[in-house]
Amino acid sequence: MVTTEQNIDPKLIPILEAVSDPEIPVLSIMDMGVVRTAVIQNEIVKVQITPTYSGCPAMDVIGDDIKKALEDAGYKSEIELILSPAWTTDWITPRGRKALEDYGIAAPLGAEADKDVLLHGKRLVKCPQCGSTNTKMVSQFGSTACKAQFQCDDCLEPFDYFKCLK
């Protein structure tokens, strides 16, 4: 049985919250759910992070950014990349979802609705610009591995949809 719980020392939360995803700068890595463990052991902060997608090129940068942020706060740290339990879009916090929407990226729907929009062309994804659900998928793959490309048929703006990963 694997635990899906996070283990993060409350003292470290403000430091980690200041680190953002390099590809989505409005989104803190804490709201993204990629930090699974951050504990202080023998004056060293041990951090475990998990990738959103296996090939996500942001992970190396996130690791370096965490190290730098902790160093600025006076901590030495060790960063470890873990694969299990595998990241899911359910770990994005409500605040994270709001940050995505404000930034112009539609937040992931539930797994079933996700299949409906990506496979059967149903119009369920809300346009982050005008709020209309009169939107269509342009491509299952978007500007990064985690997103699909959509377009709004009302305001005509193209936008990214953060794909559901479970």
Added chain:
Amino acid sequence: MKDNLYQYILGIADNSLILGQRMGELCGHGPSLETDIACTNISLDLFGQVRSYYHYAAKIAGDGRTEDDIAMLRKEREYVNVLLVEQPNTDFANTMARHFLFDVYHFLFLTELKKSKDMTLAAIATKCIKEVSYHQRFSSDWIRRLGDGTEESQMRMQAAINDLWTYTDELFHQTEADKAMVSEGIGVDVTKLKAAYYEKVNTILEESTLSVPESKYFQRGGKMGIHTEHMGFLLAELQYMQRTYPNMEW
């Protein structure tokens, strides 16, 4: 045990490396911008998965080699990917047919690998399968669009399926390392995936108004390191930087 496990991991990872390289070749050459981005996204997923596997393989080998060494510095005969994934990108129907024929297998394989007694392999499989389910949707969708498309697209997709069919049987061929790992409860018995594979593939082909090839003549060899003529050219490009500027990093 250690040698078999190492060899077993390569057997999984090399498929993703070589297919990832083929998909990556479409960067800047896809038939449309969206498709180009999709293919390179898939390539990136595959390379990401490969890093996890080779990282583990390097740890098992324990001889100072890194994941990069394993990926970039082997000779052709030391790569044990199936012949299917090294086949070249000719037209887009061919590229999608190759990807589809591998994706269906990949998904079934990872579903079983998730149950491996080896915790690292099980964790990698659990991670990868989420990505591979998107790959499978993408390639299946193109089989349908081109198969059930225009006269020209159907003709090309049928030709691609017919050409690549000969490489499908190798997916279910067991190597010595496979057998050893299956008996340890670590590996997946690929012979048991065969029926489900052809059922799924045939269903999608039929939905796409394509006919299932009847040929019973199959090629194999990649799993033993005996590759088609395309492999050398692929490796020449893949390994160019490391061979020309040994140990370079960026």
